[in-house]
Amino acid sequence: MNEGWYRLLSVLVLVAGFWEGPAAILYRIVSDDDGTVMRAANYLDAPWNYVASGAVTVVTVLLLGVLDKGRKKALASG
Numbered sequence: 001m002n003e004g005w006y007r008l009l010s011v012l013v014l015v016a017g018f019w020e021g022p023a024a025i026l027y028r029i030v031s032d033d034d035g036t037v038m039r040a041a042n043y044l045d046a047p048w049n050y051v052a053s054g055a056v057t058v059v060t061v062l063l064l065g066v067l068d069k070g071r072k073k074a075l076a077s078g
Contacts, residue, residue: 006071010064017060025053 024041028049035042041052 010067021057
């Protein structure tokens, strides 16, 4: 996989993680909505929606770390 694929995957992971993590929490606080398919964490009752959004945020950071290591490895070998 070349650097372009790592960048694309990083952007996709970042957008999805932000949308289901911090953005879902902010939307729940501001609008008191029950959620949609696009904000799946908001289907859960409080406080579980905050726990799920926090877990999504942690997984996003970990995935971005793995993708960054892979990108650096691809740059070093190529």
